[in-house]
Amino acid sequence: METKSSRIIVFGAGGRVGRAAVAEARRRGHEVTAAGRADGKVTDPAAVARLATGHDAAIVAVYDPEVPAHEFFPAVARALAEGLPAAKVKRLVSVGLASVLPTASGDLLMDTPGIRRSGGSPVSATAPAPRRCGRPRRTRWTGWY
Template sequence: MARIVVLGAGGQVGRSIVAEAVRRGHEVTAVDQDQNALKGVPRQATAVTGDVTGRDMVQQQAQNADVVVVALAGCTRPEHANTARAVVEVANKLGAKAPAVIHIGNGGLLENADGERIVDTQEFPAAERKEALDQADALDVLRAAKHNLKWTCVVPPPRNFGPGRRREAYRTAGDRPVTDAQGNIGISYEDFAFAVLDEVEKPRFRNKRYTVGY
């Protein structure tokens, strides 16, 4: 059993990760700045209301955790990057006692078939561009961190990502979305959470970014 803290647990992805972690028997702390949003997390998790982008809150939760999952949703620039900076600062302070960090990234930062970032294409929704670019800044912060920080960035598909059926199935890829035989991409929140917890329990992508899909 691992002690897992989920920052941004009130969002749809965060709640799915909390639910999967509880299902597997882990000790889970669900943190979100919106108290009402936390009403949707499983009762087996410990709900905490607070600023998930602040160093004090991150340190308070991280010092007793094995893994911190950063799953912020609907943020505006620079909240993702600020949270990444807080996580790095706290990890440097805790040293060898620092928890592993799993950061939930943005599918817009993956590449299309031409090697172009999806966020930089005309097809990418303009309303989502600021958050994707903030996620790019957060990834840069993690990549620049000292080697004693154990981090992983798990990226969902850039589209067809939403509620669905828990199939306990997924595939992984590097910088481009996972595609099936027909060229389709996508995954449910439930199976994305399944993949995240697999990485929590048996890390395979330390200090790397990767993506998952069917």
């Protein structure tokens, strides 16, 4: 069975998760645009739309240690919610490293009792963001943290 190749943009392509996403998508035969900080702000809907135009799907794997997570991730979600539909991108996959975030005690989330060790983390710093900004009606969201 032949699989269809897609045009995918990866926001945060310079980071650990973004590099892995780029490599895997290319390995599977997709045409990939690697977008990093120098290409435009992922918190700017116009930049998101400009970069994503002509793509079938987007992967977002971004993080900014200079901006508090409770400000950064909702701003990213709002920009994606506005910019991706404007670019006619119908699929968004959000990936991250939430499991390596420190908890209030200073321990890593992945070391917290009760957190699953396989299948990803059941919690994420970005999980509330799509609900706060309103999920886009024309873009399907998927998250993996």
